[in-house]
Amino acid sequence: SGGPNYKVALGRRDGLSYATEEAVLSFLPSPTSNVTALIDVFTELDLTTKDLVTLSGAHTIGIAHCSSFENRLFPTQDSTLDPIFAENLYLTCPVINISSTTVIDIRTPNTFDNKYYVDLLHREGLFTSDQGLYEDFRTKPFVIIFALCQHLFFENFVYSMTKMGQLSVLTGSQGEIRRNCSALNSNLSWYAVDGDGHDGKVF
Structure with a gap:
């Protein structure tokens, strides 16, 4: 997809049970969040x-359902939305509670680059939490810098992703070091723990 390559540390221990949807969502800020809530x-x-x-730049790839940004269209149009951009969103989401989707980055939706920040400069950020980054004095300087310099965005993305992974x-x-990131070791048919508690493969 064009993003930066970086080394990922191996051996992180994962939990022995899966997080519930409620627990996961409790850690994810809402797309309707303002910058203060995001910073908190x-x-x-x-x-x-x-x-x-930096990490918001991951929105350079992906799609979103109308429900995640319809607050910017109804009951009145968000004043920070570019009018032409808003008109196109109304074509996808003409009413509330519709299940349609659209790309988050309208410039290069399938490429990992810095165009997400360029979108924000043109008031074409999809979520409240996106466009707010350009409207708030605490975050605006970073948006501008990353929009002007993709290399700097990539460099900081690697740093912040690595930091988040720790x-x-x-x-x-x-916990345990999983053989398959999406499954507990005990659920893998080819893998088992032997009698003395040490890891062992099943042959």
Whole structure:
């Protein structure tokens, strides 16, 4: 997709049970969040305002349902929306509670680049949480810098992603190092733990 390559540390321990949908969503800020709410969420995770703007750049790829941004269209149009951009959104989402989707980055939806930030400069950010980054004095400078310099965005994205990957690390005998990231080791038919508690493969 064109994004930066970087080394990912191996051996992180995962929990022995799956998180519930409710628990996962409780850690994810809403797309209708303002910048203050976003900064508060990231601060609780020991992530900075710069990390917030950097990691939001992941929205350079992806799609969104109308329900995640219809607050900017109904009952009245958000004044921070570019009028032409808004007209196109109304074509996709003419009424509330519709299940249609649209790309988040209208310029290069299938490429990982810095065009997400260019969108914000042109008032074409999809979510409240996106466009707010350009409207707020605490985050606006980072948006401008990343819009002007893709290399700087990539460099900071690698740093912030690596930093986020080191949050809440389990240690000692907590959790397990999974053989398959999406499944517990006990659920893998080819993998087992032998009698003395050591890992062993099933042949």
